[in-house]
Amino acid sequence: MNPAKITIFAPGLIGGSVALAATQAFPKTKISICTRRPESVPAIRTMLPQAEIGTSPSLASHADLVLLGSPPSALPELVRSILPFLSPTTLVTDVSSFKESVEKTIAPLLFGHARWIGSHPMAGSEHSGISAARADLFHQAPVILTPTAATSTDTLEQATSFWQALGARVLSMTPQLHDAQIARISHLPHLIATTLVLTAGSDSLPLAGSGYRDTTRIASGPAPLWTEILIGNQPELLASLKTFRTTFDQVTSALENKDASTLSKLLDQATHIRRTLPSP
Amino acid sequence: MNPAKITIFAPGLIGGSVALAATQAFPKTKISICTRRPESVPAIRTMLPQAEIGTSPSLASHADLVLLGSPPSALPELVRSILPFLSPTTLVTDVSSFKESVEKTIAPLLFGHARWIGSHPMAGSEHSGISAARADLFHQAPVILTPTAATSTDTLEQATSFWQALGARVLSMTPQLHDAQIARISHLPHLIATTLVLTAGSDSLPLAGSGYRDTTRIASGPAPLWTEILIGNQPELLASLKTFRTTFDQVTSALENKDASTLSKLLDQATHIRRTLPSP
Numbered sequence: 001m002n003p004a005k006i007t008i009f010a011p012g013l014i015g016g017s018v019a020l021a022a023t024q025a026f027p028k029t030k031i032s033i034c035t036r037r038p039e040s041v042p043a044i045r046t047m048l049p050q051a052e053i054g055t056s057p058s059l060a061s062h063a064d065l066v067l068l069g070s071p072p073s074a075l076p077e078l079v080r081s082i083l084p085f086l087s088p089t090t091l092v093t094d095v096s097s098f099k100e101s102v103e104k105t106i107a108p109l110l111f112g113h114a115r116w117i118g119s120h121p122m123a124g125s126e127h128s129g130i131s132a133a134r135a136d137l138f139h140q141a142p143v144i145l146t147p148t149a150a151t152s153t154d155t156l157e158q159a160t161s162f163w164q165a166l167g168a169r170v171l172s173m174t175p176q177l178h179d180a181q182i183a184r185i186s187h188l189p190h191l192i193a194t195t196l197v198l199t200a201g202s203d204s205l206p207l208a209g210s211g212y213r214d215t216t217r218i219a220s221g222p223a224p225l226w227t228e229i230l231i232g233n234q235p236e237l238l239a240s241l242k243t244f245r246t247t248f249d250q251v252t253s254a255l256e257n258k259d260a261s262t263l264s265k266l267l268d269q270a271t272h273i274r275r276t277l278p279s280p
Numbered sequence: 281m282n283p284a285k286i287t288i289f290a291p292g293l294i295g296g297s298v299a300l301a302a303t304q305a306f307p308k309t310k311i312s313i314c315t316r317r318p319e320s321v322p323a324i325r326t327m328l329p330q331a332e333i334g335t336s337p338s339l340a341s342h343a344d345l346v347l348l349g350s351p352p353s354a355l356p357e358l359v360r361s362i363l364p365f366l367s368p369t370t371l372v373t374d375v376s377s378f379k380e381s382v383e384k385t386i387a388p389l390l391f392g393h394a395r396w397i398g399s400h401p402m403a404g405s406e407h408s409g410i411s412a413a414r415a416d417l418f419h420q421a422p423v424i425l426t427p428t429a430a431t432s433t434d435t436l437e438q439a440t441s442f443w444q445a446l447g448a449r450v451l452s453m454t455p456q457l458h459d460a461q462i463a464r465i466s467h468l469p470h471l472i473a474t475t476l477v478l479t480a481g482s483d484s485l486p487l488a489g490s491g492y493r494d495t496t497r498i499a500s501g502p503a504p505l506w507t508e509i510l511i512g513n514q515p516e517l518l519a520s521l522k523t524f525r526t527t528f529d530q531v532t533s534a535l536e537n538k539d540a541s542t543l544s545k546l547l548d549q550a551t552h553i554r555r556t557l558p559s560p
Contacts, residue, residue: 122488123490141489141490142488171487181484181487184484185480186491186492188480189496191531195472195527195528196469196472198527199464199527200464200469201553203461204464207466209402209422209465210405210421211404211469212466212557214498216554216557217495218495219547219550219554226547227540231535231538234538238535240480243479244475247478251475255514258511263510266474269478270474270478271499274497277485277488
């Protein structure tokens with residue numbers, strides 16, 4: 001993909017990082033940024049001095065690629081506002097953490113107005129907002145594309161090529177499969193890290209080593225966004241919580257019985273799985 | 281503390297790192313390393329070319345400080361083997377992750393032979409063995425000393441000064457309080473990270489981002505050592521698991537009811553606690 005113009009709406013951590021990374025990856029491309037909040041324009045201008053920056057949805061005009069950085073709940077209104085400025089060749093994508101319900105809402109809105117494919121970059125940090133954006137945020141990060149039967153090969157290929165240019169490792173799967181897998185690998189860890197922090201409380205924090213620090217890092221992520229994500233993927237996440245509880249009961253029972261053999265097998269099994277994760 | 285000789289027994293990740301850090305912190309001190317395994321002598325020699333290295337417990341002779349790097353289960357035998365080489369002024373300490381039962385076993389063995397205080401450096405990594413040792417492992421890491429009514433002020437002060445010289449942030453508390461707090465802040469996170477890995481399984485690993493990576497890092501630690509640690513602190517860890525389960529049920533119920541207000545409050549509370557953790 002070699003876009004002449006990319007427009008990024010709602011540039012927070014992810015949208016801002018896309019803007020920074022795209023500026024490096026496509027030096028000849030016009031980068032256009034649209035924020036709803038006029039007060040954030042100066043900060044964006046400092047970070048992206050070459051970009052066109054404004055508050056009007058008309059910034060989507062003539063874009064080859066439109067990236068929607070909003071949380072899922074704000075997407076329908078955002079999409080409606082940009083419809084007049086899209087063309088049937090514009091490729092529109094998002095960065096939502098759950099896909100099936102977003103697909104059901106957004107695909108019909110864009111149908112006939114633009115090409116659409118869902119994206120989920122598995123990159124981020126416990127920080128939020130454009131001030132936390134980094135040009136290398138997607139370097140080696142998985143980005144999951146969620147084509148459906150309605151997605152053309154061209155659309156999938158161009159979206160793949162775009163994210164690859166930003167350094168990402170692109171995977172593709174149905175929105176349904178995405179939601180099931182992401183529940184296990186991202187939403188469950190978030191909820192469990194939160195539960196851990198609440199359980200450990202504040203009193204023991206001075207004793208915390210790098211184990212606690214890493215295990216709970218994501219629990220300091222923005223609560224409103226994560227509430228939306230966790231509830232947005234509720235059915236799949238509940239299924240993961242159920243599996244977690246079964247395993248938790250197994251582990252607890254091994255500990256209650258001081259059953260070193262079973263406990264050791266469980267720890268060993270986890271070690272074995274975790275060590276297959278490729279290094280970053 | 282300005283020791284003329286330090287002897288380190290069973291140099292793995294922790295003992296090896298103590299040797300490296302002490303070599304830097306006390307350049308005039310003789311560092312002596314004792315391993316039970318003759319085959320590891322060459323690797324230790326490469327890492328610590330200035331040290332005296334051997335396999336005999338007599339290496340403890342004339343040491344001002346003896347550090348026992350063994351897992352708790354191996355401590356009694358190790359301590360018995362070095363008793364003939366200790367003097368009443370020798371300061372002996374360990375690095376065990378649970379303290380009350382170690383205290384009950386080790387303090388009586390050393391009584392009248394040497395001075396004793398338990399240490400627990402909250403530093404480590406998912407890697408083990410001396411090859412993972414680092415001179416800066418204790419830099420800013422909490423080290424918890426566990427004095428009892430039998431511990432002299434001198435002993436506590438010297439142990440404090442020793443770990444501080446290695447860069448650590450030293451805390452002190454009773455073995456009982458240590459075990460309760462460490463259950464919450466270290467042993468519980470380990471068990472939960474393990475449960476998470478087992479729940480998420482292998483299929484979704486290609487989608488894993490930095491959240492999963494950090495949350496589960498400690499689950500790749502050595503299973504035999506962790507089995508011993510978790511069972512060694514079983515009563516306190518079971519209490520933590522019980523609290524965890526209560527909070528887990530609260531979180532699950534909020535999600536089941538799509539109760540965004542409660543879920544958001546829980547996430548916010550965790551964010552608030554987690555953000556009070558000082559940066560490393």
